[in-house]
Amino acid sequence: MSINQSGWRPEMGDAQGSNDAPTFTGNRALMLEEPLIFEIADNSTTGVDFAEEDMPASRLGGLERQSDIGLPGLSEPETVRHYTRLSRQNYAIDLGLFPLGSCTMKHNPRLNERMARLPGFADIHPLQPVDSVQGALECIHELAEWLVKLTNMSSVAMSPKAGAHGELCGILAIRAALEARGEQRDVVLVPESAHGTNPATAAFAGYKVQAIAVTPDGRVDLDKLKERLGPDVAAVMITNPNTCGLFERDMKAISDAVHEAGGYVYCDGANFNAIVGRVRPGDLGVDAMHINLHKTFSTPHGGGGPGSGPVVFSAALTPFAPLPFVEKRDDGFHLVEEETADEHHGQSFGRMVAFHGQMGMFTRALSYIMSHGADGLRQVAEDAVLNANYILRSLEDVLEAPFGKGPCMHEALFGDAGIAEGLSTLDIAKALIDEGYHPMTMYFPLVVHGAMLIEPTETESKADLDQFIGALRSVVERARAGDESLKGAPYHAPRRRLDETQAARKPVLVWQEPELAQAAE
Amino acid sequence: MRYLPLTQDDRQAMLAKVGAQSIDDLFVDVPEAARLNGAIPGLPMHASEMAVERHLSKLAARNLTAGQAPFFLGCGAYKHHVPASVDHIIQRGEFLTAYTPYQPEIAQGTLQMLFEFQTQVARLFGTEVANASMYDGSTACWEAIVMAGRVTKRSRAILSTGLHPHYVSVANTMAKFTGDTLVTGAPELTAEPDTDSLIEQIDDHTSCVVVQYPDILGRIGDLSKLAEAAHAKKALLIAVVTEPVALGAIKSPGEMGADIVVGEGQSLGVGLQFGGPYVGLFGCSQKLVRQMPGRLAGETVDAEGKRGYVLTLSTREQHIRREKATSNICTNSGLCALAFSIHMTLLGESGLRKLAALNHGRAVKAAEALTAIPGVELVNKSFFNEFTVKLPREARPVVRELAERGILAGVSLGRLYPAEDALGNGLVVAVTETAEAEDIQALADGLKEVLA
Numbered sequence: 001m002s003i004n005q006s007g008w009r010p011e012m013g014d015a016q017g018s019n020d021a022p023t024f025t026g027n028r029a030l031m032l033e034e035p036l037i038f039e040i041a042d043n044s045t046t047g048v049d050f051a052e053e054d055m056p057a058s059r060l061g062g063l064e065r066q067s068d069i070g071l072p073g074l075s076e077p078e079t080v081r082h083y084t085r086l087s088r089q090n091y092a093i094d095l096g097l098f099p100l101g102s103c104t105m106k107h108n109p110r111l112n113e114r115m116a117r118l119p120g121f122a123d124i125h126p127l128q129p130v131d132s133v134q135g136a137l138e139c140i141h142e143l144a145e146w147l148v149k150l151t152n153m154s155s156v157a158m159s160p161k162a163g164a165h166g167e168l169c170g171i172l173a174i175r176a177a178l179e180a181r182g183e184q185r186d187v188v189l190v191p192e193s194a195h196g197t198n199p200a201t202a203a204f205a206g207y208k209v210q211a212i213a214v215t216p217d218g219r220v221d222l223d224k225l226k227e228r229l230g231p232d233v234a235a236v237m238i239t240n241p242n243t244c245g246l247f248e249r250d251m252k253a254i255s256d257a258v259h260e261a262g263g264y265v266y267c268d269g270a271n272f273n274a275i276v277g278r279v280r281p282g283d284l285g286v287d288a289m290h291i292n293l294h295k296t297f298s299t300p301h302g303g304g305g306p307g308s309g310p311v312v313f314s315a316a317l318t319p320f321a322p323l324p325f326v327e328k329r330d331d332g333f334h335l336v337e338e339e340t341a342d343e344h345h346g347q348s349f350g351r352m353v354a355f356h357g358q359m360g361m362f363t364r365a366l367s368y369i370m371s372h373g374a375d376g377l378r379q380v381a382e383d384a385v386l387n388a389n390y391i392l393r394s395l396e397d398v399l400e401a402p403f404g405k406g407p408c409m410h411e412a413l414f415g416d417a418g419i420a421e422g423l424s425t426l427d428i429a430k431a432l433i434d435e436g437y438h439p440m441t442m443y444f445p446l447v448v449h450g451a452m453l454i455e456p457t458e459t460e461s462k463a464d465l466d467q468f469i470g471a472l473r474s475v476v477e478r479a480r481a482g483d484e485s486l487k488g489a490p491y492h493a494p495r496r497r498l499d500e501t502q503a504a505r506k507p508v509l510v511w512q513e514p515e516l517a518q519a520a521e
Numbered sequence: 522m523r524y525l526p527l528t529q530d531d532r533q534a535m536l537a538k539v540g541a542q543s544i545d546d547l548f549v550d551v552p553e554a555a556r557l558n559g560a561i562p563g564l565p566m567h568a569s570e571m572a573v574e575r576h577l578s579k580l581a582a583r584n585l586t587a588g589q590a591p592f593f594l595g596c597g598a599y600k601h602h603v604p605a606s607v608d609h610i611i612q613r614g615e616f617l618t619a620y621t622p623y624q625p626e627i628a629q630g631t632l633q634m635l636f637e638f639q640t641q642v643a644r645l646f647g648t649e650v651a652n653a654s655m656y657d658g659s660t661a662c663w664e665a666i667v668m669a670g671r672v673t674k675r676s677r678a679i680l681s682t683g684l685h686p687h688y689v690s691v692a693n694t695m696a697k698f699t700g701d702t703l704v705t706g707a708p709e710l711t712a713e714p715d716t717d718s719l720i721e722q723i724d725d726h727t728s729c730v731v732v733q734y735p736d737i738l739g740r741i742g743d744l745s746k747l748a749e750a751a752h753a754k755k756a757l758l759i760a761v762v763t764e765p766v767a768l769g770a771i772k773s774p775g776e777m778g779a780d781i782v783v784g785e786g787q788s789l790g791v792g793l794q795f796g797g798p799y800v801g802l803f804g805c806s807q808k809l810v811r812q813m814p815g816r817l818a819g820e821t822v823d824a825e826g827k828r829g830y831v832l833t834l835s836t837r838e839q840h841i842r843r844e845k846a847t848s849n850i851c852t853n854s855g856l857c858a859l860a861f862s863i864h865m866t867l868l869g870e871s872g873l874r875k876l877a878a879l880n881h882g883r884a885v886k887a888a889e890a891l892t893a894i895p896g897v898e899l900v901n902k903s904f905f906n907e908f909t910v911k912l913p914r915e916a917r918p919v920v921r922e923l924a925e926r927g928i929l930a931g932v933s934l935g936r937l938y939p940a941e942d943a944l945g946n947g948l949v950v951a952v953t954e955t956a957e958a959e960d961i962q963a964l965a966d967g968l969k970e971v972l973a
Contacts, residue, residue: 073869120581355796
């Protein structure tokens with residue numbers, strides 16, 4: 001029996017044909033173009049229903065809004081479709097390997113999302129009476145205990161909102177400690193390979209920033225550092241493992257020298273993923289270190305945040321830590337705020353944020369940490385380091401590895417030597433997009449020419465690494481051979497290379513109705 | 522371990538490839554004394570999903586949630602209904618698990634969303650431009666004060682007594698280190714905000730006046746005169762909005778002459794979350810944009826002439842300018858900005874206005890119900906969805922007693938200003954669309970009983 005009475009037969013069609021002609025819509029099958037909401041929505045449409053009820057007389061003080069705001073609305077189906085279409089123009093860790101060095105793009109477990117959304121955490125107000133939020137305070141306290149033990153430090157400030165905010169927290173505590181000693185020190189030493197946030201933070205806190213010399217093998221030059229240390233140096237900011245993907249072998253000696261000279265050691269903990277569970281910064285003499293929960297402890301990056309940057313402190317800096325924080329006492333958990341701080345924490349440098357930090361990130365991070373446990377976290381570091389070394393050794397025949405004599409930590413660093421004249425790291429990165437990958441970190445750290453910093457993380461399988469290595473090798477071989485077509489890459493992404501110069505020269509930062517935009521020109 | 526794909530065989534094969542006998546060979550650079558030979562003692566081992574969920578659920582169950590109680594807390598964080606589709610969309614992996622859009626060819630989703638967000642925020646605030654978000658309202662407020670210092674090359678900032686005291690604390694903390702002078706004070710329980718006294722204090726050294734709108738007690742002051750007075754002395758007016766829903770009902774600060782408008786965007790899309798993550802909003806005039814902190818998405822074209830978006834004006838930022846950057850901010854609140862933007866798109870102009878009207882209407886009804894209680898006085902002449910009442914006794918214990926009865930009654934001024942005895946009887950009550958008539962009745966009944 002046949003139900004197809006029409007005579008229609010499925011056919012393969014002509015596989016030889018190709019059609020580059022534009023489509024009516026501008027779409028290319030699953031690659032869908034999406035206008036701005038301002039072009040498809042209007043001010044009278046809404047996707048939210050409200051109860052109709054009688055309104056009492058207004059008490060707005062005569063400041064009722066008279067003019068239109070200009071906020072177009074969409075119904076729910078249109079809204080879901082708009083954002084779903086936009087989402088498909090993004091690369092993401094859920095789609096594939098995301099080897100951005102120094103960013104630790106690892107898998108984000110979905111259990112964490114579920115935990116953060118428990119109403120007991122998600123639907124409580126920061127100013128509720130503390131008796132009504134004991135479970136939330138206990139959650140913060142439990143995560144704090146983990147962070148202190150994993151780092152072998154004395155205490156942790158949980159309120160900083162992201163890594164850079166954590167750096168500021170650490171530097172402010174150092175400054176408060178120095179002031180308590182009655183000392184005016186005005187220099188912070190930062191290696192050239194540091195993240196841009198380090199010098200920006202030190203400057204924000206009122207310090208002069210000076211460079212630390214680096215040895216030819218990519219590490220802080222201990223002897224030169226010792227020479228430079230003196231009564232004007234407040235702190236040294238060091239990333240360990242550093243941004244070249246190397247462990248600072250002399251870290252303990254550096255700390256000792258800095259302490260001897262009366263300064264403090266700030267460690268940028270962005271790369272903690274390489275050593276978590278295997279090395280504790282407290283054993284290396286560190287005084288303060290921020291921990292990016294959105295890196296090492298897997299809270300999602302969300303296209304640029306929110307992050308969370310708790311800062312662990314040594315005993316020397318603990319009295320200067322910011323308020324508020326959670327304290328466990330016999331009768332339960334307390335929130336130590338300004339009013340209760342005087343007895344024990346009068347030296348605190350103060351408050352950094354309105355409330356108590358990134359609760360939604362704490363629940364996710366605790367869920368991740370408990371899932372791994374002390375044994376699993378150690379394995380995280382080991383697999384992250386093994387994966388990076390595997391990439392380093394698999395590509396060193398085609399890419400220059402400037403510090404590749406010994407093993408690397410969690411990220412592999414290459415330079416652009418050997419790439420044909422006229423082609424660059426940028427071209428390699430953009431060609432990787434066509435291969436289906438997010439590019440590595442480019443041109444950072446600044447100490448390596450045309451740097452490519454690759455951090456695979458521990459959540460990649462060997463098969464995925466092999467495919468990535470194959471793709472990068474293929475692109476690099478083309479670059480070595482002078483394949484000019486790389487300059488046009490990417491060819492298959494939702495957009496070709498974008499004109500960043502035009503964007504900066506004549507900034508268009510908000511949408512305007514076309515007639516207004518034209519009139520403004 | 523369920524999150525680690527490498528098998529033992531893989532590890533062996535890979536160690537062979539890298540020429541290592543064991544994993545320890547890859548950690549040789551760690552000084553002997555700092556090497557740990559096994560799992561850190563005293564910490565638990567790995568746990569199943571079920572076990573983790575059970576533990577965290579127990580902790581969560583020990584909190585009284587906003588949804589379980591008649592709920593009236595505000596003061597910088599507001600309970601609003603967030604449509605289900607918001608949370609659905611922000612959990613799409615392409616948004617949730619993307620990085621900052623440094624490679625624009627494969628991040629147009631995030632970049633276009635940020636461009637839309639910036640436009641929505643600018644329109645809501647009545648400013649020409651807005652950035653792609655800050656950590657939260659309090660840090661946005663501090664950054665605005667620093668920015669005003671850069672623009673005016675002055676360092677004396679006058680903070681309204683109606684500015685959220687935690688925002689003032691944050692500014693005070695930072696000012697200690699930057700050498701800015703801040704003029705601050707606690708509010709008085711008067712019907713009108715402190716506009717006149719702010720105007721009197723503006724002088725030739727003033728970089729900016731910072732005023733919250735509506736203020737911490739819920740009062741709404743006209744900013745026009747203040748803007749005029751500030752501008753006459755070449756100072757900037759910074760307006761701080763902790764409840765963006767209000768701007769669906771009242772004039773925008775930009776319309777009244779504010780130069781920089783910052784705020785907390787938590788009300789739309791984000792939820793309470795015990796204080797974070799939230800989303801800082803930051804708008805200003807076009808001519809100040811190069812002094813602005815934070816990321817900016819801008820429109821441009823690609824090599825084929827198609828419209829697209831990139832992060833732009835990054836020469837202001839730390840990854841380019843390092844110690845000369847306008848701020849050290851890097852990661853901000855991207856996903857919360859997305860939630861804000863989706864919620865705003867769902868509301869649209871008409872929805873936001875209805876939402877605002879409903880909030881105001883419910884607040885007026887609640888104010889009437891509470892002031893009917895003997896001894897309870899309304900402080901405000903004007904308010905949006907939040908007002909202050911003066912109780913016949915200290916408010917802080919009253920709030921605790923009501924919490925024990927399952928009513929989350931508001932924020933006592935004693936909690937916010939522990940050193941100010943004159944404010945001890947003040948209670949700030951926020952009433953949003955989530956407070957139904959029966960909730961308002963429960964609050965009024967409960968308060969009457971506790972005060973009796």
